[in-house]
């Protein structure tokens with residue numbers, strides 16, 4: 001099968017598998033225990049924290065391991081809402097948008113490329129300045145891969161709203177685009193392991209210098225009181241190893257393959273629209289609209305021909321629903337397909353994916 005659904009979950013990296021297995025080989029132990037084996041597992045957990053923190057350029061105490069992107073997003077938004085109104089972009093993942101909407105948050109509009117317009121954003125911030133508790137703008141969109149101007153947004157917040165929490169869901173961007181937690185004034189950053197080559201079930205919330213958030217999970221005092229629950233030391237080791245490997249990957253190679261697929265599809269498929277084409281994007285995502293083609297049918301037909309892609313507008317149950325991202329961009333949303341490449345993608349994959357897609361579009365257009 002040709003797998004171009006890496007944005008949903010990417011392949012486990014050998015470095016991550018080895019790091020996880022090394023911790024599991026220590027035997028059963030709770031890292032909070034007092035005996036020697038527990039201490040060995042705890043040391044592995046702290047090594048992972050240190051490695052990830054070093055790769056992010058932050059102090060280790062600011063990395064809190066979580067179960068993944070959803071938990072990190074929920075935590076940041078809910079804790080941020082305790083401080084005042086949540087401002088969140090119109091293209092946020094549901095893990096941010098749903099809790100933010102539940103708090104009565106205010107939506108930050110985006111332009112036709114799906115980016116926050118910094119001048120308009122500044123006006124919104126000035127209007128709401130006295131009651132903003134948290135601003136949540138993702139680093140890269142999960143459907144289009146479009147990158148947000150986080151440095152400029154951070155500058156606006158530093159000027160007008162220095163006390164609010166600036167949260168970014170960097171689940172899709174981490175390791176594939178620059179992420180400068182401190183220079184951009186970020187107070188909380190969500191990361192997810194299975195998007196970068198670690199197993200599902202591990203992630204992190206990286207806190208800004210001096211930032212304290214009310215815990216989402218309460219009970220024990222694990223993770224220095226930030227998150228209750230037995231920490232997943234094997235998962236953390238895998239996550240840190242995957243991050244380290246992914247940060248030195250050749251993403252320009254992947255960008256070249258993505259651009260090749262984009263250009264070839266554009267040449268072969270009449271009326272093809274590339275969402276976010278003129279905006280800066282992560283090198284892995286290609287989100288297209290194919291007029292006259294039902295996206296769910298195209299995904300099934302591609303799957304039957306051996307190509308795994310996503311409609312880019314399906315909810316977690318797999319049912320079709322309108323894409324909030326495309327709606328916010330004012331895009332028609334017809335035949336929305338997401339091809340997402342990963343560290344294992346080859347030029348042979350791209351050539352085969354092109355042939356299959358062109359054939360599927362031809363058949364579905366009848």
Ligand code: PLP
Pocket residue numbers: 007008067068069070071073093095138140141142169171172192193194203
């Ligand atoms: N945020 C974004 C941008 C995502 O793409 C995803 C997963 O698709 C999540 C959050 C949720 O991450 P997780 O699957 O680790 O809960």
